Amino acid sequence: MKSPELTLAKGDPVPFLSFDDNCFYRRWGLDLGQDEGTVFEIVFECSSAAGIIAGVTSGLGVALLSQRHLQAGMEIVDKQFPKPPDLAYIIRRARNARNPALETLVREIETEVRRHGTLQIAV
Numbered sequence: 001m002k003s004p005e006l007t008l009a010k011g012d013p014v015p016f017l018s019f020d021d022n023c024f025y026r027r028w029g030l031d032l033g034q035d036e037g038t039v040f041e042i043v044f045e046c047s048s049a050a051g052i053i054a055g056v057t058s059g060l061g062v063a064l065l066s067q068r069h070l071q072a073g074m075e076i077v078d079k080q081f082p083k084p085p086d087l088a089y090i091i092r093r094a095r096n097a098r099n100p101a102l103e104t105l106v107r108e109i110e111t112e113v114r115r116h117g118t119l120q121i122a123v
Contacts, residue, residue, distance in 0.1 A: 001074045003059040008077075013041035015061030017052050020045060025064040028084060089113045 008014060018026040029040040040062075044055045052063050057073050064084055070076070091106055 001056050001065055001070065002062045002077050003057055003073065004075050006059045006061065008062070013039040015043040016040040017044045017046070017055045017061045017063040018042050019052065020047055025084060029064065 002008070006015075016026075016029055018029075020026070026042070029038075030042075034040065043061045044052075046052055046055065049065070049069055052065065053069055053071065055061065056063050056065070057071065062077060089109075091109060093102065093106065
């Protein structure tokens with residue numbers, strides 16, 4: 001995603017907004033994305049989605065975010081870039097654990113994630 005005001009020049013490094021060193025998409029962009037011909041240059045790093053969203057909407061660069069973070073004033077950039085890998089959420093729990101608090105937590109996570117992605121529950 002990017003701001004409509006951000007112009008990306010073909011052949012120049014792509015200004016990339018990243019969460020942190022352990023960010024899955026950061027690693028993908030710097031490693032596999034470059035293998036496919038796209039050079040990402042980290043220009044902003046923030047640990048919160050709100051900070052990354054603010055960076056995108058202000059035109060600092062491009063970020064890989066889930067659709068739930070898509071806002072008015074953002075463009076999805078998909079033609080110039082390699083397709084990022086799919087993301088799946090997995091919850092692991094013990095087979096016979098019958099903790100009501102845990103079951104409630106799993107149901108709430110499942111409800112939230114199913115609206116925006118895929119969820120697998122492993123027992």
